[in-house]
């Protein structure tokens with residue numbers, strides 16, 4: 001999915017047991033709940049994978 005500020009791609013960032021989305025353009029970090037309503041299918045799948053890792 002795209003950054004709200006600069007429209008660059010967001011990447012999933014794992015920090016200890018927290019997950020953030022970070023923009024590859026402006027480096028802005030989003031908490032998942034901030035962008036939950038905008039998550040696309042691709043990003044949701046990525047997040048599912050990370051969630052499994054964390055709770056395993």
Ligand SMILES: [Zn+2]
Nearest residue numbers: 003006023026
């Ligand atoms: Zn950005």
